[in-house]
Amino acid sequence: MTSLPDRVEAASVLLSEPEVSLMGYTRPAEGGFVEEHIERAARECYQSQARMSPQSGKRFIRGIILRGHESVLEHASATFRVLGGSRAYTHEQVRHRLLSFSQQSQRYVSEDDFRAVLPPAIADSAEAREVFVESLESARKAYKRLKELGLENEDARFVLPNAVESGIVISGNFREWRHVCRTRCSAAAQWEIRRICGLVLKSLQELAPAVFGDLMLDEKTWIATHISETVDCAEAQKTVNRELAKLEKKNQPPGRILRRLADDKLYAALFHVKRCLCAGCTATFAACGDLK
Ligand SMILES: Cc1cc2nc3c(=O)[nH]c(=O)nc-3n(C[C@H](O)[C@H](O)[C@H](O)COP(=O)(O)OP(=O)(O)OC[C@H]3O[C@@H](n4cnc5c(N)ncnc54)[C@H](O)[C@@H]3O)c2cc1C
Numbered sequence: 001m002t003s004l005p006d007r008v009e010a011a012s013v014l015l016s017e018p019e020v021s022l023m024g025y026t027r028p029a030e031g032g033f034v035e036e037h038i039e040r041a042a043r044e045c046y047q048s049q050a051r052m053s054p055q056s057g058k059r060f061i062r063g064i065i066l067r068g069h070e071s072v073l074e075h076a077s078a079t080f081r082v083l084g085g086s087r088a089y090t091h092e093q094v095r096h097r098l099l100s101f102s103q104q105s106q107r108y109v110s111e112d113d114f115r116a117v118l119p120p121a122i123a124d125s126a127e128a129r130e131v132f133v134e135s136l137e138s139a140r141k142a143y144k145r146l147k148e149l150g151l152e153n154e155d156a157r158f159v160l161p162n163a164v165e166s167g168i169v170i171s172g173n174f175r176e177w178r179h180v181c182r183t184r185c186s187a188a189a190q191w192e193i194r195r196i197c198g199l200v201l202k203s204l205q206e207l208a209p210a211v212f213g214d215l216m217l218d219e220k221t222w223i224a225t226h227i228s229e230t231v232d233c234a235e236a237q238k239t240v241n242r243e244l245a246k247l248e249k250k251n252q253p254p255g256r257i258l259r260r261l262a263d264d265k266l267y268a269a270l271f272h273v274k275r276c277l278c279a280g281c282t283a284t285f286a287a288c289g290d291l292k
Contacts (some may be wrong), residue, residue, distance in 0.1 A: 012136050013115040015165055016123065018084040018192075020199035023169065025078040025207055034076045035061060035208050038174070042072035055262070061210040062261040066271055073175040073211060081169050086117035088162035089192040092184075098176040104167040106157040110151040111143060114144055116163040117192065136161065174211050177204055181215055181248055185224035196220030214271065227264075228271035237284045238275070239269035244287055 028037040035057045042064055043049045064072055085093075094101055100194060116136050122128045139161050146156040148197065152249065183189065184197035198217060205212045215224040231239075243266055244254050261267050270288070273281040 003071045014118040015084045016118050018196050020204050021081050023079040025083050026076040038076050042077040058210045059261045062267050063258045072176045074173040077173040079171040083167050086163050087166045090166045090168050096180050099170050099172040102169045107154040115165040173240055194222045227268040228275050231268045231272050233281050236269040236272035237280050240284050257288050
């Protein structure tokens with residue numbers, strides 16, 4: 001005779017890895033990549049489409065992000081399908097009002113055979129795991145019993161736990177995805193949404209490296225650190241001042257520093273001095289002139 005935990009585990013499908021798949025994204029009608037689409041749209045502002053080249057995109061898009069002209073990122077969007085996330089996760093995700101969602105219905109879809117997300121902390125403890133699985137099975141039985149009593153899915157679902165898996169499709173423009181990834185791939189965010197948004201960010205970085213590459217993702221913790229935080233004040237000021245000195249030597253205006261943004265080190269340094277409120281960084285950023 002098997003023990004209770006063995007019997008209930010046999011009935012419960014426990015999920016420990018979410019699946020995030022890219023369903024679609026913006027592509028220019030005339031062919032090419034999503035970043036070209038953003039660049040072409042943004043260049044409408046300056047009527048500078050003729051200056052587009054295979055090398056111009058990275059520097060141009062970085063310049064836009066650095067200056068906070070992020071509305072142009074709204075011209076591109078991406079859609080993801082997330083499986084293996086819990087209702088606890090989806091409840092947090094749908095708080096992002098500028099994303100669009102289609103989520104598995106608990107009215108039209110029966111939860112007779114629901115799968116459940118197993119939190120790693122519960123998985124780590126045999127005792128906690130037993131409590132978890134027993135409670136899942138009790139909810140499953142209650143759900144089935146209510147259905148047998150003639151209740152509809154929409155009422156029977158009130159006995160279901162937060163752990164129940166809920167499929168969801170999410171679309172968002174790149175500006176909002178940047179906001180969501182920065183907010184949710186942080187140490188303060190809950191582990192499940194952090195991991196799922198980390199997988200979203202990883203996919204977006206492959207799709208549009210100039211747009212999402214300033215968020216440095218650690219795939220062990222799924223925490224993203226902004227590139228400006230990877231450099232300290234002294235180093236950032238030195239890097240920017242060295243570049244300004246080169247421009248001065250060539251009698252070029254300091255604002256031309258933006259043309260060198262394809263350089264990762266300079267991009268991080270400029271972002272740092274722009275964001276940092278210390279006197280040295282503020283003065284260094286001011287020396288860059290009017291970065292329009
Ligand atoms: C660590 C963490 C803990 C949290 N804890 C809680 C909690 O305990 N309780 C709780 O209720 N929520 C909690 N939340 C959710 C949080 O309050 C937000 O609802 C969620 O993060 C969505 O963020 P948002 O409003 O910035 O973004 P979005 O809805 O994605 O909007 C993006 C941006 O658009 C702008 N925007 C959108 N709508 C408006 C508007 N109506 N008016 C003005 N500007 C707008 C804002 O600039 C906003 O940042 C938590 C979130 C995090 C990351």
